[in-house]
Amino acid sequence: MTAARVINCPNCGGSIALKAAGYSISVACQYCGSELDVANPDVLLITEYHRAAAASDLPLGARGTVKGIEREVVGWLQRSDGEARWSEYLLFNPYAGYCWLIHADGEWSLGTMLTAEPVALGEETVEHEGECFHREYDPVPTRTDAVVGEFYWRVRAGDTVEATVYSDGNASLSWERSADEVNWTLLEPLPSCGAVPAAFVAGQAPRGPSGPPGGPPQFGRKQGSVPRASSVPATDLTPVARRSDAGDLSAMLGMAVATCFLIALVAMMFGAGGRPVSQGLTIYTGQPAQTATLATLTLNRPYQAVTVTARGDAFVNKWVDLDYRLVDRRTQRSIDAYGLMEYYAGRDSDGPWTEGSHQRVTKFAAVPAGTYDLMVEASAQNWSNPSVTSYGWGSASGATGESESVALRFEVKPGGVFLGNILLFVLLTFAPITIWIVRRVHAAAGGYRS
Amino acid sequence: MRSAAMPYVVCGHCRSVLLRDGQALSDIGKSAMLPFDVSPIQLGTSGAIDGVRFDVVGRVRWGWEDGSWNEWLLTCTDGQARWLGEAMGQFMLLSERKDLVSDPLLVGFGQGQPIRVGDRVAEFIATDVKQVRCLGGEGDLPFPTPADWMMTSVDFRDSRGRSLSVQRDADGVSAYAGRYVRLEELRPHNLRRIEGWTLPAGLR
Numbered sequence: 274m275t276a277a278r279v280i281n282c283p284n285c286g287g288s289i290a291l292k293a294a295g296y297s298i299s300v301a302c303q304y305c306g307s308e309l310d311v312a313n314p315d316v317l318l319i320t321e322y323h324r325a326a327a328a329s330d331l332p333l334g335a336r337g338t339v340k341g342i343e344r345e346v347v348g349w350l351q352r353s354d355g356e357a358r359w360s361e362y363l364l365f366n367p368y369a370g371y372c373w374l375i376h377a378d379g380e381w382s383l384g385t386m387l388t389a390e391p392v393a394l395g396e397e398t399v400e401h402e403g404e405c406f407h408r409e410y411d412p413v414p415t416r417t418d419a420v421v422g423e424f425y426w427r428v429r430a431g432d433t434v435e436a437t438v439y440s441d442g443n444a445s446l447s448w449e450r451s452a453d454e455v456n457w458t459l460l461e462p463l464p465s466c467g468a469v470p471a472a473f474v475a476g477q478a479p480r481g482p483s484g485p486p487g488g489p490p491q492f493g494r495k496q497g498s499v500p501r502a503s504s505v506p507a508t509d510l511t512p513v514a515r516r517s518d519a520g521d522l523s524a525m526l527g528m529a530v531a532t533c534f535l536i537a538l539v540a541m542m543f544g545a546g547g548r549p550v551s552q553g554l555t556i557y558t559g560q561p562a563q564t565a566t567l568a569t570l571t572l573n574r575p576y577q578a579v580t581v582t583a584r585g586d587a588f589v590n591k592w593v594d595l596d597y598r599l600v601d602r603r604t605q606r607s608i609d610a611y612g613l614m615e616y617y618a619g620r621d622s623d624g625p626w627t628e629g630s631h632q633r634v635t636k637f638a639a640v641p642a643g644t645y646d647l648m649v650e651a652s653a654q655n656w657s658n659p660s661v662t663s664y665g666w667g668s669a670s671g672a673t674g675e676s677e678s679v680a681l682r683f684e685v686k687p688g689g690v691f692l693g694n695i696l697l698f699v700l701l702t703f704a705p706i707t708i709w710i711v712r713r714v715h716a717a718a719g720g721y722r723s
Numbered sequence: 724m725r726s727a728a729m730p731y732v733v734c735g736h737c738r739s740v741l742l743r744d745g746q747a748l749s750d751i752g753k754s755a756m757l758p759f760d761v762s763p764i765q766l767g768t769s770g771a772i773d774g775v776r777f778d779v780v781g782r783v784r785w786g787w788e789d790g791s792w793n794e795w796l797l798t799c800t801d802g803q804a805r806w807l808g809e810a811m812g813q814f815m816l817l818s819e820r821k822d823l824v825s826d827p828l829l830v831g832f833g834q835g836q837p838i839r840v841g842d843r844v845a846e847f848i849a850t851d852v853k854q855v856r857c858l859g860g861e862g863d864l865p866f867p868t869p870a871d872w873m874m875t876s877v878d879f880r881d882s883r884g885r886s887l888s889v890q891r892d893a894d895g896v897s898a899y900a901g902r903y904v905r906l907e908e909l910r911p912h913n914l915r916r917i918e919g920w921t922l923p924a925g926l927r
Contacts, residue, residue: 295760
């Protein structure tokens with residue numbers, strides 16, 4: 274079963290996966306900004322736009338954990354009243370429903386819809402669950418300036434509501450009235466402002482051996498969410514990109530080196546080990562593959578590597594196919610990996626030769642936290658080298674079709690540092706240093722005016 | 724077919740609506756294909772609330788001008804049927820209140836008079852009046868779900884978060900009262916698995 278209904282924007286043709294199919298009734302296309310009606314099977318174009326959708330701090334599809342529940346960003350509104358401008362992110366989890374993240378004045382807060390209407394206690398006070406909330410200001414017109422994503426109500430850029438806030442000193446209640454309804458939302462401040470964007474990693478959690486480690490994107494998002502004053506104009510949505518100019522090159526290069534170190538540090542931390550588990554398995558050549566559970570792993574870090582080392586006995590002229598499946602007990606989804614162990618020997622005009630190894634290391638990258646069963650499906654095959662058998666060197670282990678045993682031993686270990694990452698780290702660290710040196714040399718020679 | 728107590732059943736394969744009459748089944752028409760949604764509830768989900776255990780045996784999906792929602796039919800160990808309304812990611816547990824149908828406002832509503840936002844029934848205040856259309860059904864149901872079935876639906880609220888849903892169709896007026904519940908309050912089992920999501924801790 275897929276978790277999304279896919280529609281095509283009737284304006285730009287962009288394909289949009291609805292994450293809250295059945296709930297969402299309007300969509301602002303993430304590619305062209307057009308507003309679409311998806312309440313019915315036919316997608317209707319409400320307002321056609323030919324502009325790039327505005328950029329937000331938390332991209333659509335980013336996921337993070339808020340109050341212990343994983344949630345995905347499905348919509349973004351940029352709103353303003355006479356004095357301030359802020360962002361509201363609609364978060365969705367099919368088991369927990371909707372909530373809001375509100376980013377205003379560099380502060381983040383969590384919004385949840387009230388299911389019981391607060392009771393009015395006079396003109397400027399309401400009671401909600403035994404607490405008294407006092408109105409902070411007279412209702413002011415609040416406008417939705419930009420909109421991207423999918424929503425469970427009809428939303429359009431330009432929508433205006435009357436809005437105010439009631440506070441009890443800690444939490445507050447947002448009151449909004451449109452032409453046909455009144456909405457109350459409970460707003461709770463979230464502790465550290467930097468932690469919120471950091472908790473959201475763009476896109477789906479990476480899966481499988483080819484997925485990138487979960488660390489680096491978080492650093493990117495942290496930079497992107499420099500707190501800004503409420504009076505900052507709308508055009509200044511990505512302050513990091515704008516503040517960088519050529520004069521800050523040295524600082525930028527320093528940042529680049531520092532970032533590389535941080536990435537390497539995170540990779541090490543995510544890669545760092547745990548106790549290995551060992552398990553034996555004997556298979557027979559030419560027989561159907563044998564399946565065995567090698568280990569049950571409980572992984573606690575957000576993302577980590579898992580390393581499986583397979584060692585064979587002293588077989589000759591055989592290969593062993595190792596299909597690994599790392600199955601998440603909760604979701605029953607599996608991450609697959611493959612390892613090939615082969616060892617050949619023979620003799621030709623140059624004398625004896627060997628090829629291959631009796632050991633094969635297979636790594637799973639960026640495995641999310643959870644409890645996993647690691648299974649292997651192993652099969653062995655004889656390799657019959659015509660030139661070898663005719664000389665009789667390997668005929669004993671050969672083409673007779675008899676089944677022979679291969680004893681395997683597996684060692685499973687959470688963790689593992691990827692050689693590719695180290696190389697990348699070295700390259701990334703040296704590139705800025707090289708640029709800096711070259712620049713210094715040029716500056717000394719009068720080539721730069723800075 | 725899970726519940727022999729319900730007279731109608733929608734075949735999960737061919738969408739035929741079948742009427743049970745003793746041992747006999749008769750085909751009375753087709754139900755519309757339900758549109759895809761990401762509801763965590765499915766036929767076969769079970770749970771417990773208010774001291775009774777329940778099984779989800781049927782679903783009706785309703786649509787209106789600005790959206791749609793699910794109503795899941797629960798058969799309960801106390802012999803009563805309840806409905807679990809699902810809209811905007813929130814759940815409402817409802818049971819029929821035949822006693823409220825004799826309220827003067829609802830008697831008048833049954834005779835064709837309108838209800839307006841702000842009208843009262845007992846402690847409930849009308850908050851929303853809309854025309855709704857049946858989009859289809861699945862599983863066991865107490866009524867057939869023809870696609871041209873239209874109703875007038877009125878939502879009422881009280882100050883404690885309780886709600887009342889009043890419906891009027893060609894056959895008359897019915898009233899269901901209930902309250903918002905969180906999914907974990909239902910202590911659910913056999914929730915639908917949704918790809919890419921894991922069940923939150925409270926629901927495992």
